[in-house]
Amino acid sequence: MGRVVLVTGAARRIGGRFVRRLQRESDVDSVLAVDVVPPDEPLGDAEFVQADIRHPSIGKLVVGRAVDTVVHLDVGGGPSAGRRSRAAVKETNVIGTMQLLGACRQAPAMRRLVVRSSTHVYGGAPRDAAVCEETTVSGTLPGGGFAKDTVEVEGYVRGFARRRPDISVTVLRFADILGSALDEGLAGYFALPVLPTVLGYDPRLQFVHEDDALDVLALAAGEPRRGTLPDGTFNIAGDGVLLLSQCARRLGRPTLPLVLPALSWAGTALRTVGATDFSPEYVRLLTYGRVVRTSLMRDMLGFEPRYTTAEALAGFARRHGPGLLPPRAVARAVDRVQEAVRP
Amino acid sequence: MTDAKVIPFDDDRARRRGRGVGRPASGSAAPATEPAPDRREPGPEVVAPRGAPGPDGDADRDAGIGGRGSEPGVLDRLLGDGWDRRAAHGLSFLRRRLTGDYPVDDFGYDADLTEQVLMSLLRPVYEKYFRVDVRGVEHLPEAGAALVVANHSGTLPWDGLMLQVAVHDHHPADRHLRLLAADLVFALPVVGELARKAGHTLACAQDAQQLLSRGELVGVMPEGFKGIGKPFADRYKLQRFGRGGFVSTALRAGAPIVPCSIVGAEEIYPMVGNAKTLARLLGVPYFPLTPTFPWLGPLGAVPLPTKWTIQFGEPIPTDGYAPEAADDPMLMFNLTDQVRETIQRTLYHLLVQRRSVFF
Numbered sequence: 001m002g003r004v005v006l007v008t009g010a011a012r013r014i015g016g017r018f019v020r021r022l023q024r025e026s027d028v029d030s031v032l033a034v035d036v037v038p039p040d041e042p043l044g045d046a047e048f049v050q051a052d053i054r055h056p057s058i059g060k061l062v063v064g065r066a067v068d069t070v071v072h073l074d075v076g077g078g079p080s081a082g083r084r085s086r087a088a089v090k091e092t093n094v095i096g097t098m099q100l101l102g103a104c105r106q107a108p109a110m111r112r113l114v115v116r117s118s119t120h121v122y123g124g125a126p127r128d129a130a131v132c133e134e135t136t137v138s139g140t141l142p143g144g145g146f147a148k149d150t151v152e153v154e155g156y157v158r159g160f161a162r163r164r165p166d167i168s169v170t171v172l173r174f175a176d177i178l179g180s181a182l183d184e185g186l187a188g189y190f191a192l193p194v195l196p197t198v199l200g201y202d203p204r205l206q207f208v209h210e211d212d213a214l215d216v217l218a219l220a221a222g223e224p225r226r227g228t229l230p231d232g233t234f235n236i237a238g239d240g241v242l243l244l245s246q247c248a249r250r251l252g253r254p255t256l257p258l259v260l261p262a263l264s265w266a267g268t269a270l271r272t273v274g275a276t277d278f279s280p281e282y283v284r285l286l287t288y289g290r291v292v293r294t295s296l297m298r299d300m301l302g303f304e305p306r307y308t309t310a311e312a313l314a315g316f317a318r319r320h321g322p323g324l325l326p327p328r329a330v331a332r333a334v335d336r337v338q339e340a341v342r343p
Numbered sequence: 344m345t346d347a348k349v350i351p352f353d354d355d356r357a358r359r360r361g362r363g364v365g366r367p368a369s370g371s372a373a374p375a376t377e378p379a380p381d382r383r384e385p386g387p388e389v390v391a392p393r394g395a396p397g398p399d400g401d402a403d404r405d406a407g408i409g410g411r412g413s414e415p416g417v418l419d420r421l422l423g424d425g426w427d428r429r430a431a432h433g434l435s436f437l438r439r440r441l442t443g444d445y446p447v448d449d450f451g452y453d454a455d456l457t458e459q460v461l462m463s464l465l466r467p468v469y470e471k472y473f474r475v476d477v478r479g480v481e482h483l484p485e486a487g488a489a490l491v492v493a494n495h496s497g498t499l500p501w502d503g504l505m506l507q508v509a510v511h512d513h514h515p516a517d518r519h520l521r522l523l524a525a526d527l528v529f530a531l532p533v534v535g536e537l538a539r540k541a542g543h544t545l546a547c548a549q550d551a552q553q554l555l556s557r558g559e560l561v562g563v564m565p566e567g568f569k570g571i572g573k574p575f576a577d578r579y580k581l582q583r584f585g586r587g588g589f590v591s592t593a594l595r596a597g598a599p600i601v602p603c604s605i606v607g608a609e610e611i612y613p614m615v616g617n618a619k620t621l622a623r624l625l626g627v628p629y630f631p632l633t634p635t636f637p638w639l640g641p642l643g644a645v646p647l648p649t650k651w652t653i654q655f656g657e658p659i660p661t662d663g664y665a666p667e668a669a670d671d672p673m674l675m676f677n678l679t680d681q682v683r684e685t686i687q688r689t690l691y692h693l694l695v696q697r698r699s700v701f702f
Binding site for chain 2: 126127128129130131133136198199200201202204240241242243245246247248249250288289291293327330331334335337338341
């Protein structure tokens with residue numbers, strides 16, 4: 001008998017791709033895709049259930065369909081939430097997670113829970129260590145927004161893991177995912193023609209390639225391989241670090257340094273006109289940056305990302321084309337000067 | 344004399360284009376035809392390897408007086424030999440920077456920028472201004488982790504920067520010192536960004552541990568603000584060495600501790616007073632009052648040109664202890680005291696040897 005997997009947040013790009021991918025796994029019998037809005041892209045043979053995870057009906061679904069694996073991807077606040085108000089996003093993140101976990105607690109068939117989290121839980125402040133480990137507790141917890149939701153969600157998930165020790169619980173803290181769609185993390189920001197930055201700060205950033213994100217979700221949702229222990233919390237990020245200035249130059253996008261309050265204001269303005277959902281936690285990321293250690297991901301989870309941070313960004317640049325200052329053109333201009341100078 | 348003005352151009356181009364064209368031996372052959380092409384072609388102004396002795400030199404000088412064609416000679420003389428090579432080097436650096444094609448490590452250390460720009464900016468201060476005398480570089484390991492523990496003084500952390508240059512320029516393996524700095528540094532715009540790019544990181548056990556486990560040379564000044572912000576009257580009196588966290592970090596990593604004494608930094612800003620209320624308002628740990636600062640404004644912030652000595656001491660090995668030794672408070676205190684005593688003794692020793700503060 002195959003497994004029954006329930007995926008929340010299936011209408012998002014990454015959720016949809018993950019649902020399609022799960023159907024290819026040999027031991028998966030059926031996939032239930034849940035979201036409040038119908039997905040833009042077809043989900044293959046998966047059964048789409050239009051349901052709100054904040055509603056108790058989700059409990060009936062989990063128990064009634066004998067779901068054994070739940071992959072909770074509907075924790076977000078990134079740009080995809082632009083279709084909903086901030087209050088609704090917070091409701092979905094926190095109340096939705098509580099409702100879903102409550103449903104899972106009642107489900108006798110449940111064996112595995114995978115929750116998508118984010119490295120935003122580390123906050124980010126000058127008095128934090130430069131490289132965050134899973135055990136790092138920031139002195140300055142995120143004060144609001146999506147980052148705070150994630151902290152709360154993780155808290156509920158930990159409580160759930162204590163009450164149902166028979167269920168394997170995996171929390172994946174993703175760095176910003178860069179993929180084909182612009183609805184994840186910094187992708188929308190990097191698509192702006194001119195990148196507003198914080199004057200006097202050059203944050204360190206890490207990215208995950210969308211394909212790696214899907215691979216690690218599939219790995220965590222599947223049967224654990226020999227020698228790995230997927231229970232617990234793991235940082236997921238590509239190798240290496242890029243500075244924001246480097247990213248901007250590699251993408252060929254000019255930067256516009258603004259003083260910190262002006263950037264917050266610009267973020268609000270952009271959000272209002274709908275250009276991008278530049279939420280406040282990203283201002284923090286773009287000020288102090290965030291780098292995580294990924295040795296647990298390798299040793300315990302047994303996952304080796306295929307793309308480095310730089311490769312994830314390069315893939316993004318290829319897909320979305322260079323900006324106003326294509327790096328190749330800049331390099332050619334410098335080469336021409338060099339030619340002119342050479343004897 | 345008109346002949347003499349013209350020939351060098353021809354001479355120059357002949358050499359540049361190829362070996363086929365013969366060099367006119369005297370100034371009589373070419374003059375009638377050559378000036379015209381020279382005026383059309385701005386080539387020789389840009390670059391030409393120069394400096395050939397004999398008649399060329401004379402011709403150059405004449406040309407220099409003569410006008411247009413004079414630039415190669417002037418450029419060479421102004422910028423020195425091999426300026427074209429340096430220009431090419433600079434342009435390839437510029438190319439890397441403009442296309443973002445340089446590596447940065449997890450802590451934000453930008454080796455390219457540090458080597459090419461930051462070090463070159465600090466080097467004149469190091470060599471010409473403070474005239475730093477470095478001793479005992481052989482005590483730093485060729486490879487592998489080590490923790491350099493130094494005294495801290497001078498109101499502004501010039502001593503850390505000079506220590507960084509000292510290690511980089513004098514160590515045979517060109518090792519780069521990764522300094523641990525206060526959180527205040529990283530909270531400040533620009534300063535924090537540059538500190539990260541220069542390879543510094545926050546002084547916390549986690550970062551120090553990570554750096555040491557990567558085999559880096561880590562520098563720490565355990566006195567912290569107590570040391571750097573102490574009054575002039577207390578100069579060269581070591582303050583408390585934190586809580587000895589640096590020792591347990593070194594023990595956990597099995598990295599040797601290299602004591603380092605810096606003489607000269609204490610006198611760069613003689614801090615005679617501390618405006619505590621102002622400091623609290625500004626959110627800084629101290630606000631120095633020196634004989635010149637803040638009375639002379641920015642000019643008062645120029646450090647005094649003292650003569651510095653940086654002495655690295657014998658490394659104290661830490662790999663002989665059991666793993667649980669890092670949690671033994673008595674051992675921590677003993678080792679901390681040992682390091683502190685070594686630095687203090689060396690400081691007094693260097694002070695006795697010193698002829699004057701400025702020479």
